[in-house]
Amino acid sequence: MNRFRIFTNGLLKENPVLVLATGLCPLLAVSVTAINALCMGIATALVLAFSSTTISILRRLTPEQLRLPVSVVVISTFTTIVDLVMSAYFPVLHRALGIFVPLIAVNCIIMNRTEVFAYRNKVLDSMLDGLGMGLGFLFIILIIGSLREISGNGTFFSSSQFIGYPAIIMVLPPGAFIALGFLMGLAQWFRNRQVTDRHE
Amino acid sequence: MDLLKKTLILALIASIAAIVVTVIYLNTKPVIYAHNEAEFFRIQKSILKGALKFEEIIMQDELCYMGYDSAGRKTGLVLPVSSIGYGGKVEMMIGIDMAGIITGLRIINQNETPGLGSKIEKSSFISQFTELTEADIDLKKENPAGKIDAITAATISSRTVINGVKNGFNLYNNCINYTRKKEVLNRIAAGTYRGTGEGFSGQIVVEVVVAENKITAIKIIRHQETEQYWTKVKSGIPGKILKSQNIEIDTVTGATITSQGLIDAIHNAIEAGEEAGDSPPPMSP
Numbered sequence: 001m002n003r004f005r006i007f008t009n010g011l012l013k014e015n016p017v018l019v020l021a022t023g024l025c026p027l028l029a030v031s032v033t034a035i036n037a038l039c040m041g042i043a044t045a046l047v048l049a050f051s052s053t054t055i056s057i058l059r060r061l062t063p064e065q066l067r068l069p070v071s072v073v074v075i076s077t078f079t080t081i082v083d084l085v086m087s088a089y090f091p092v093l094h095r096a097l098g099i100f101v102p103l104i105a106v107n108c109i110i111m112n113r114t115e116v117f118a119y120r121n122k123v124l125d126s127m128l129d130g131l132g133m134g135l136g137f138l139f140i141i142l143i144i145g146s147l148r149e150i151s152g153n154g155t156f157f158s159s160s161q162f163i164g165y166p167a168i169i170m171v172l173p174p175g176a177f178i179a180l181g182f183l184m185g186l187a188q189w190f191r192n193r194q195v196t197d198r199h200e
Numbered sequence: 201m202d203l204l205k206k207t208l209i210l211a212l213i214a215s216i217a218a219i220v221v222t223v224i225y226l227n228t229k230p231v232i233y234a235h236n237e238a239e240f241f242r243i244q245k246s247i248l249k250g251a252l253k254f255e256e257i258i259m260q261d262e263l264c265y266m267g268y269d270s271a272g273r274k275t276g277l278v279l280p281v282s283s284i285g286y287g288g289k290v291e292m293m294i295g296i297d298m299a300g301i302i303t304g305l306r307i308i309n310q311n312e313t314p315g316l317g318s319k320i321e322k323s324s325f326i327s328q329f330t331e332l333t334e335a336d337i338d339l340k341k342e343n344p345a346g347k348i349d350a351i352t353a354a355t356i357s358s359r360t361v362i363n364g365v366k367n368g369f370n371l372y373n374n375c376i377n378y379t380r381k382k383e384v385l386n387r388i389a390a391g392t393y394r395g396t397g398e399g400f401s402g403q404i405v406v407e408v409v410v411a412e413n414k415i416t417a418i419k420i421i422r423h424q425e426t427e428q429y430w431t432k433v434k435s436g437i438p439g440k441i442l443k444s445q446n447i448e449i450d451t452v453t454g455a456t457i458t459s460q461g462l463i464d465a466i467h468n469a470i471e472a473g474e475e476a477g478d479s480p481p482p483m484s485p
Contacts, residue, residue: 032314061209070213077217081224088228091235168315 006125010132016109017140017180018187023109026100027141028176034157037145038138039093043086043101045134047078048110052118052130054078059119071114072105079105109137144179151175244278247295247304251275257375260450264375267295274298277375280308281367285360287311290320292361294329294368305329305365310357317357325351325358334369337362381448385413388473395469399425399461406462408469414445418466429455437462 016022023044030040054074055062062070083101086094094101104110113133118126150156152170154163169175244254244265251267265278276297282289288311295303307321319325328348329337338346339355339362350358390411397404402424409417418438423430432455440449447466451459 058213061213063206066206066210069210073210073214073217077221080221084221084224084228084232088231088235091232091239171314 003125003128007128007132010129010134010136011139012136014133015136015140015187016113016133017137018184020109020112021184022112023107023137024180026103026107027137027144028173028180030097030100031141031145031148031176031179032171033096033149033153033155034142034146035093036096037141039086039090040097040100041134041138041141043082043097044104044107044109045131045138047075047082047104047107048113048134048137049127049130050078051075051110051114053123053127055114055118056121056123056126062119067115067119071111075110075114076105109133140183144176144183147179148175243293243306243308244295247293247306248276248278248297249295249303251278254278257379259374259378262371262374264371266375266379276303277372279368279371279375281364281371283360283364283367285310285312286317286356287313290357290360290364292364292368294365294372296368296372300333300369300372302329302332302365305361307361312354312357312360316351317354319351319354320357320361326361329365334366337365337369378448382446384447384470384474385410385415385445388413388470389476391473391476393469393473393476394421395465395467395472397461397464397466397468399423400429400457401425404458404461404465406465406469408466408473410473415442415447418442423462425458425461429458433458433462437466441466 010016014020017024017027026040026044031037051071051074055071058070058074079102082104083094086097086101113129117129121129146156148170150163152166152168152172152175154161154166156162167175170179241254244267245251248267250269252270253268254265255268257264257266263280267275267278269275276295279294279296280291281294282291284290289309290307290312291309293306293308295305297303305326307326310318310320312318312320332347335345336347339348339350339358340346341350342359348358348362388410392407392409394405394407397406404423404425405421407417407419407421408415409419418441420434420438425433432452436452437449437459441447447463447470449463451463
């Protein structure tokens with residue numbers, strides 16, 4: 001697979017949320033406002049990219065037995081670094097994301113990609129895969145966050161309210177599932193259309 | 201790869217990770233601390249306008265902050281309080297000036313229902329509290345004397361804030377009394393004052409000598425306490441008061457009633473000094 005394909009894979013073809021359906025928990029919990037979603041997406045993407053790269057560098061040193069402990073150590077180290085840097089330089093956002101920053105360490109996307117890709121591929125490829133998957137996640141969480149904030153709160157990136165009577169359900173947990181469901185359905189429809197187009 | 205080699209590899213990776221995290225932690229710790237301090241100071245200033253400096257007042261299990269303006273005068277108190285709401289503890293900070301009027305209110309932490317109870321954070325709700333006194337703090341629909349409109353469909357959360365503010369006034373009164381007692385020495389003219397307190401087996405009489413706004417000596421005139429308790433109290437309390445110049449101190453463990461008797465006697469002597477503060481001293485040493 002050429003390098004570019006590896007990168008774009010995570011964005012569309014194997015988007016972690018829409019196709020692989022992983023990393024849904026933080027997605028649903030944090031996407032209440034656009035800015036929270038953006039920060040969570042960036043934090044997750046950074047941890048994923050760095051973790052994939054590091055684990056790929058260490059891959060010859062880690063026999064089968066050590067893979068899980070090494071994954072845990074590497075991923076939680078990067079998560080802690082992101083957590084500390086965020087609370088020092090972006091304290092307001094850090095407080096808004098709360099417990100979900102440390103929970104990046106157990107984000108399924110990261111655990112999955114390091115096991116499936118980073119351990120078996122070269123360093124640069126792993127880095128691109130991590131970045132691609134991370135950006136794919138960021139893309140989706142940002143769309144859902146924006147959708148929920150606009151329809152559920154009437155604001156966008158904490159602007160002044162421009163929708164008089166927003167549907168509050170969208171900023172509550174059911175709204176998260178509703179938004180994600182619609183997006184997944186839309187993605188599936190696109191994929192079906194592509195298949196039928198190709199058959200014609 | 202044998203077991204030893206695997207163990208060493210894992211140990212090495214974990215050690216490097218620990219070192220990296222420690223370095224970053226040590227570098228961010230002062231930034232985080234400074235930010236928290238600055239944020240706290242900013243909140244205090246926004247609640248008690250006009251105050252530029254805050255002094256922490258720690259009582260037995262309560263805490264408040266006295267605000268001073270640029271000239272060193274007291275402008276009021278900032279009081280951290282909490283009450284139980286619909287979704288758990290609601291933490292808030294209230295500013296009350298020296299006349300007992302609320303200067304500001306801020307919700308620090310709440311877990312109420314988003315979109316409904318969470319509206320207690322909005323300025324449209326909390327701005328109602330400014331300029332009110334203790335008697336005004338009640339929901340209009342629950343008390344005709346109350347001046348606060350509850351949030352529609354969020355009565356419980358609104359009531360939680362009311363309770364918190366009431367707690368704030370209690371804390372305010374405690375703080376004012378406490379600081380007043382601590383500053384009492386500034387108002388006493390030099391002299392020797394006698395006071396009595398009720399101990400376990402009878403009265404305890406003391407003489408307190410005040411010179412230059414300081415307690416310089418505490419003399420026991422008479423007591424009827426049991427020897428073993430008395431020695432404990434006598435060796436602990438007068439010394440502590442002389443050292444800290446603070447008559448608000450804790451009783452000695454295991455000799456509570458005797459301790460309280462002695463403390464009451466000393467308070468009594470100080471009160472005599474307060475009363476004499478405006479008139480000529482009652483007796484010369």
